[in-house]
Amino acid sequence: MHVVPLSPLDLGLAALLVVLLALLSLRLRLNLAGQIVIAAARTTVQLLLVGLVLKTVFAHVDLLWIGLMALVMLLAAGREVMGRQKRRFAGWWGFGVGTVSMFVSSFSITLLALTAIIDIQPWYAPRYAVPLLGMVLGNTMTGMAVGLDRLTQAAWTQRAAIEGRLILGEEAPAAIAGIRRDSIRSGLIPIINAMSAAGIVSLPGMMTGQILGGSPPLEAVKYQILVMFLIAAGTGFGTITAVWLGGQRLFDERHRLRLERLKSAP
Amino acid sequence: MIAVAEEGLPPSLAAGGSAARLRVENLSFLDLGPFQFGVAHGECLGITGPSGSGKTLLLRALADLDPHTGEVYLDGVAAGALPAPHWRRQVGLLPAESAWWADTVGAHFDGVAPPWLDRLGFGPEVLHWEVARLSSGERQRLAFLRLLVGQPAVLLLDEPTANLDAQNTGRLEDLVRRYREARAAAVVWVTHDLDQLRRVATRCRRLQNGRLEDS
Numbered sequence: 001m002h003v004v005p006l007s008p009l010d011l012g013l014a015a016l017l018v019v020l021l022a023l024l025s026l027r028l029r030l031n032l033a034g035q036i037v038i039a040a041a042r043t044t045v046q047l048l049l050v051g052l053v054l055k056t057v058f059a060h061v062d063l064l065w066i067g068l069m070a071l072v073m074l075l076a077a078g079r080e081v082m083g084r085q086k087r088r089f090a091g092w093w094g095f096g097v098g099t100v101s102m103f104v105s106s107f108s109i110t111l112l113a114l115t116a117i118i119d120i121q122p123w124y125a126p127r128y129a130v131p132l133l134g135m136v137l138g139n140t141m142t143g144m145a146v147g148l149d150r151l152t153q154a155a156w157t158q159r160a161a162i163e164g165r166l167i168l169g170e171e172a173p174a175a176i177a178g179i180r181r182d183s184i185r186s187g188l189i190p191i192i193n194a195m196s197a198a199g200i201v202s203l204p205g206m207m208t209g210q211i212l213g214g215s216p217p218l219e220a221v222k223y224q225i226l227v228m229f230l231i232a233a234g235t236g237f238g239t240i241t242a243v244w245l246g247g248q249r250l251f252d253e254r255h256r257l258r259l260e261r262l263k264s265a266p
Numbered sequence: 267m268i269a270v271a272e273e274g275l276p277p278s279l280a281a282g283g284s285a286a287r288l289r290v291e292n293l294s295f296l297d298l299g300p301f302q303f304g305v306a307h308g309e310c311l312g313i314t315g316p317s318g319s320g321k322t323l324l325l326r327a328l329a330d331l332d333p334h335t336g337e338v339y340l341d342g343v344a345a346g347a348l349p350a351p352h353w354r355r356q357v358g359l360l361p362a363e364s365a366w367w368a369d370t371v372g373a374h375f376d377g378v379a380p381p382w383l384d385r386l387g388f389g390p391e392v393l394h395w396e397v398a399r400l401s402s403g404e405r406q407r408l409a410f411l412r413l414l415v416g417q418p419a420v421l422l423l424d425e426p427t428a429n430l431d432a433q434n435t436g437r438l439e440d441l442v443r444r445y446r447e448a449r450a451a452a453v454v455w456v457t458h459d460l461d462q463l464r465r466v467a468t469r470c471r472r473l474q475n476g477r478l479e480d481s
Contacts, residue, residue: 163331164365169355169416178367255350256331 003213015040057126066124070107070133077102077141081242084145087152087262089249094263097245098144105238106137113230135206135227136234139191143235144242147187151246152262154179162257172251180247187239191232198228287452288328288357288420292336295327296320298476300336305420305452310442312467313456314481319473321456322362325422328454329359340419358418362425364409366397371408380411385441387434402429410438414445421445421453427462439466 018040026033057065078099088094110133114123123129155162158179165175198204207224211217252258286304293301298320305311315321327334330345330353338345338357345353368374372393379390386407400408406429413421421442427435443466446453455466463470472481 158367160361160363160365161367164361165367166331166351167329167354167359167361168412169351171351252333254330256333258333 015044054126054130057130061122061125063122063124066126066129069126069130073134073137074099074103074107077137081141081145081148083265085149085152085265087156087264088148089152089246090261090263093249093261097148097242097249098141101144101238101242101245102137102140104241105236106133106140106234109230109234109237110136113226117226131206132227132230136230139231140234140238143187143191143239146190147183147239147243148246150186151179151183151243151250154182155250155257156259156262159257159259166255166257172255172257173247175255175257176247176250180243183243184240187243188236191235195228195232198224204228286339287341287450288454289339289342290328290336291339293324293327293334293338294336295323295332295334298323299334301478303471303478305454307450307452308446309469310446310453310455310467312463312470313454313473313478314458314460314463314470315473317458320476321473322424324473325359325424325454325456328420328422329354329357331359355416356418357420357422358413358416359422360410360413360424360426362428364405366405369396369398371395371397371400374408374412375415378415380415382411382414382441385444386411386437403431403434406430407434407438410441417449419449419451421451423453423455425457426455427457427459435462442466 018036022033022036022040025031025036053069057069078095081098081102082088082094085094089097110129111123113132114120114125114129118128120128155176162175162179166172194202194204204224204227206227207220210220210223249261250257250259287307287309289304290301293299301324303311313321313324323332326332328338330338330350340348340353340356345357348356366374370393374397375393377393379393383390383392388407388411392408397405406426410423410426423442426442427438430438439462442453442455445451453466455463457463470481471478473479
């Protein structure tokens with residue numbers, strides 16, 4: 001079995017659909033046409049670039065190259081998490097909360113999968129390491145962005161209630177506990193839904209890709225199950241870490257709510 | 267009753283020296299201060315002043331809710347020497363707008379009816395009421411009772427009767443006086459209502475241009 005190669009014309013036809021969507025959104029005044037075009041252009045350029053990079057990395061199985069690539073992916077994801085916050089932490093914290101949490105969860109889970117579960121030689125074989133890390137990182141990023149956004153927004157809007165509890169002598173963790181829980185929940189619900197709907201409502205992208213690429217469906221399914229579990233764990237642990245860190249940063253050592261540490265996105 | 271000392275006196279002399287329940291030394295925040303004053307046991311310091319002069323911010327700083335420099339002492343113990351939650355249980359702030367986070371009134375009282383409910387015109391059934399259905403006046407009175415549950419040694423009251431009718435205003439003023447006398451509590455009462463301060467305060471100051479001035 002082999003993959004039918006796609007010509008630029010094939011992709012151009014698909015791009016036409018996106019152009020149509022942009023035109024429609026212009027007509028409906030959704031204020032999204034520009035964003036749609038830019039996002040589509042980014043997808044094209046970024047994926048083509050990463051294709052080139054992957055080609056190179058696959059050709060040289062070298063820990064240094066893989067590590068460098070992983071670092072770039074992590075920093076990009078951290079920037080993305082920060083960009084999606086309506087109110088984010090000022091200074092390095094804005095970037096740090098997401099990036100550190102993603103590093104802790106995504107990296108350790110991918111590492112565990114590569115060494116203990118898939119058990120390939122060498123463990124950093126790029127054909128496995130890069131796509132796995134990419135999938136875990138991408139989904140963790142989404143959950144974390146949702147969770148952190150919810151946390152900072154809720155802290156902002158529920159300031160009176162949080163301080164009302166502090167005033168009565170509650171400690172900062174108790175005063176923010178409900179908001180923390182809600183934020184973590186909202187970060188985790190998408191992946192829980194994805195696991196529930198997988199195979200019935202949706203055919204996950206990776207599995208579809210593998211099947212298109214000629215893998216036996218059952219092998220593809222097993223990999224998809226593995227990836228789902230890794231993503232769930234990555235998203236869960238990552239979101240919990242990020243929301244916990246963010247919740248700490250909202251207060252100082254005197255249990256004061258420090259909302260001036262947040263700034264609204266430009 | 268012990269008089270409140272003048273600003274600028276050495277701390278040892280301020281507010282009757284060690285008799286001061288609440289003592290404020292060089293308290294500064296934003297561009298306000300430094301503040302220097304004391305409130306003795308059982309005393310009520312009234313603070314008035316134009317809108318935006320920082321009265322609320324002063325109360326918040328006393329409750330250690332905002333960053334500040336200088337120090338506040340309760341019975342000679344510095345705020346910084348106590349964990350902040352402990353300090354706030356002793357130095358109780360009643361904000362102008364009360365905050366509610368659970369559905370029923372009782373959930374904010376751990377389900378236990380506070381004493382003095384009847385003094386502010388409530389029966390025990392109030393604990394089952396929904397917060398969303400309370401009037402602003404009911405919220406204000408209940409928030410005050412909620413504050414008293416912890417039996418703070420200092421009451422910081424920010425416009426505590428702004429939403430109350432004459433009868434309830436009288437009830438609340440009366441309850442503050444009784445509490446202050448029974449617990450030898452120090453009270454700081456912020457309001458625009460000068461007539462009220464004449465009734466409740468043992469001494470008045472005016473907050474203006476970042477300083478407390480004699481009124």
